[in-house]
Amino acid sequence: MDRGLVDVVRRFNRTVTQRVGALDDSYLARDRPLAQSRLLWEIGPAGAEVAALRTRLDLDAGYLSRLLRTLEGEGLVAVGPGEGDGRVRTARLTDAGRAEWGLLDGRSDDLAWSVLEPLSAGQRARLTSAMAEVERLLMASLVTIGPCHPGDPRARACLRAYARELAGRFDAGFDPAGSGVEDNELIPPAGLFLVATVSTEAVGCGAVRLPADEPAEIKRLWVSGTVRGLGVGRRLLDELERHAAAAGAGSVRLDTNRSLTEAMRLYRSAGYQEVPRYNTNPYAHHWFAKPLT
Amino acid sequence: MDRGLVDVVRRFNRTVTQRVGALDDSYLARDRPLAQSRLLWEIGPAGAEVAALRTRLDLDAGYLSRLLRTLEGEGLVAVGPGEGDGRVRTARLTDAGRAEWGLLDGRSDDLAWSVLEPLSAGQRARLTSAMAEVERLLMASLVTIGPCHPGDPRARACLRAYARELAGRFDAGFDPAGSGVEDNELIPPAGLFLVATVSTEAVGCGAVRLPADEPAEIKRLWVSGTVRGLGVGRRLLDELERHAAAAGAGSVRLDTNRSLTEAMRLYRSAGYQEVPRYNTNPYAHHWFAKPLT
DNA sequence: AGGAATACCTGACTATAGTCAGTCATCATG
DNA sequence: CATGATGACTGACTATAGTCAGGTATTCCT
Structure with a gap:
């Protein structure tokens, strides 16, 4: 402090x-x-x-x-x-x-x-930009992250927004039906689903699968535009890795689409290295992995 | 707007x-x-x-x-x-x-x-500096300037602080007794005394003498450290000049001590030119004048 | 279809905030 | 040393905010 x-x-x-x-x-x-x-x-x-x-x-x-x-x-x-x-x-x-x-x-x-x-014109500009900065960072500090059932309305809202966004950004569109992960794979002990909320509004989510025979896998990491750039994605990722490590996973991996450039930047800066394809996800172009300590 | x-x-x-x-x-x-x-x-x-x-x-x-x-x-x-x-x-x-x-x-x-x-360390630094900026500028916008009797407690408080500060900054100290301006020279129509206040606290002052046979003269311009650098001095000076012009003065002049560098910077940026000595004030090293339109 | 849950409503309260007129002691002033 | 002003106090109010226990219509769930 x-x-x-x-x-x-x-x-x-x-x-x-x-x-x-x-x-x-x-x-x-x-x-x-x-x-x-x-x-x-x-x-x-x-x-x-x-x-x-x-x-x-x-x-x-x-x-x-x-x-x-x-x-x-x-x-x-x-x-x-x-x-x-x-x-x-x-x-x-x-x-x-x-x-x-x-x-x-x-x-x-x-x-x-x-x-x-x-105020003078210069002071007005400085005041309003400082106000906007305070507001954004205060928003960032109001984001709380916690586990949540993937069927919870907050989780549903995130996943809908996630699917809508992917559909808009992927060259080939996105069909959430074939995403290949069941809800029960994201419930402890099989996995974990996290939501990030500001007061009652969900502004981000992320999940990790913990299959018995494979490395842990990060899924559905998403952050709403209203809080993007405020470190929420990093906090979600950290939390998921911590959970995977606590559950005994030695490494964690994930796949992503080439159009999600901020996400890839996040993964790289968080210590992920690109690895060869490990699944047949039709929407994935890059695969990453990171050892856990 | x-x-x-x-x-x-x-x-x-x-x-x-x-x-x-x-x-x-x-x-x-x-x-x-x-x-x-x-x-x-x-x-x-x-x-x-x-x-x-x-x-x-x-x-x-x-x-x-x-x-x-x-x-x-x-x-x-x-x-x-x-x-x-x-x-x-x-x-x-x-x-x-x-x-x-x-x-x-x-x-x-x-x-x-x-x-x-x-928040991350970087975000913390950005948030607190933005907060401090908002606070300072909000303070600046809360400063109100208005006329005031030089005997008013707020005016007295300013003048005391002014004298204390000059005593500390002048090489030769400062004795307020011999300042040579009577209160009644700063009361309309002979002159004007302004105070700058934040809610009830006085944070600055300034006065103008309007002698019948000489140019108008700015006296006792002072701004408290709590709001220095926020344009309060400039606002006081503008207001005094406006008043002098409205009273028919064609120009305004003032003297100052060499140790008051911010004040001299203010005068120069407000359009004042250095002129030869026009009085015998023992504390003055520089004399300035500005024509009024 | 039947029971549980939900959204809203009403009545009966309590707690908190705030106002106003009037009193009393103390102080400043002529 | 009377006079008016000021600072604090008391009693008697009112207004606002908020709580809680039912009650009714509607919807959800199985």
Whole structure:
């Protein structure tokens, strides 16, 4: 624990959070209680499912319901049935609600501008790029990695995104049906499936197979675009290797497609060496292996 | 109003403020209501005057008093008479309070470390430097400049700091007594005194004399170390020149000591040219003037 | 088809935050 | 040494946030 760095983070938390945060709240709440304003804001012009609002704002179901009734009473929101599932209801802004939302949106712009306005052009550029950097790296530090059943909704979401991306990037497209790995090969003790999440959203995954008679094999390493370049892939890979080593594997291998250049860069920098073809995966062009200590 | 920059600031406010702020609060409040924790924290091991706490936390006097009674009731705080003014009371932590404060301090460290811990060394360095940059520039944008009576406590505080600094930097020391400018020369319409403040703290000042028979003269331009390098001096100077021009001055001049190199750099970059000695100020080595449009 | 789970709702609460008017001691000022 | 200002305190409030135990309709699972 580095005192100097910790102090910078503490100072930052203190000043930025309190000054900017308090300002932000006071701008959002106009006459209305803050919780109502936040909810109105979160519903947005496109509307939102009540369930989504609950998780996004982290509110008690009863409390949220009551807040929605109040906003309905003021004629700002209408809660109606959703599209598919008949239990899920959707909150939409009325015309008056949309007008109010627009007002909040404008105030939010004003607040942001009031931060930039006193600064010179050069300072504005430095401030915004530093803000973007803080945001990205804070995002990186909020990524948590943990084991997960491959049938879990978070895992499913990752695998869907993974397949969609491969389909878009491979010259020959990609058909997930023939990927040749069963879910139960990725459940301990046969293997392990990891997801990387930010709060509740899954932003990456990776798996390792641990067959009894062959080397361990990394499968389905994927990182969402929102956190790419932040070391999440490396953390997933490290964790999978650690697990394989703990399970007694002496080495680990993997295959990849020639269009996945960042992935190959990652493997090389993580100590993988290219090896001859060891399987018949039609989508693979390169095979890598790494000894485990 | 630049949309792209405004959007960056809005995103930053939204994500960083809310995520970090919420985390920070939840770490600070342990069993105890947040307001109590904040107060306990703010009192600190050194103790604090009740009046200072009120302005720092921006609390209602009655509410603060009640909070102090609660903390006293829990044996964490003792409120006693202060040093000088018998009306002002001082809150001090008891031994138990100090222990509790230490706990909060430790939790604050833990929280900061939990942000850094998942990152690589390079990322940590980048994050903390970006945080420091955001903090400094945000500070710069929080600086407000306005006119002020030279007898105002904020002005007095600045002038004291100014004199202290000059005394430290001038080869021959500095005696504020013989500075030769009366307060009433710096009050409209004879002149103007400006202070730069961050919330309630004065961080800079500057004045202009507008004698009937001579050019306008800039006096007492000073910027606190906490905001130096953030363009506050430039903003003060601009504002003073604008005022002088509006009052009909055709040019403005000033003198300075050879040890004040940043100030001279500022004057030159603001369009001032060195001119021959125009007064007998014993502390001055350089004289500058600038025509006003 | 029947039971478990899910999404939302209502009623009845409690806790926390914050406000306001009025009181009392102390201090600065003429 | 009266007068007004200031700092802290108390009592009596209100508003906001949040919790919890049911209850109903819908969907999922087998």
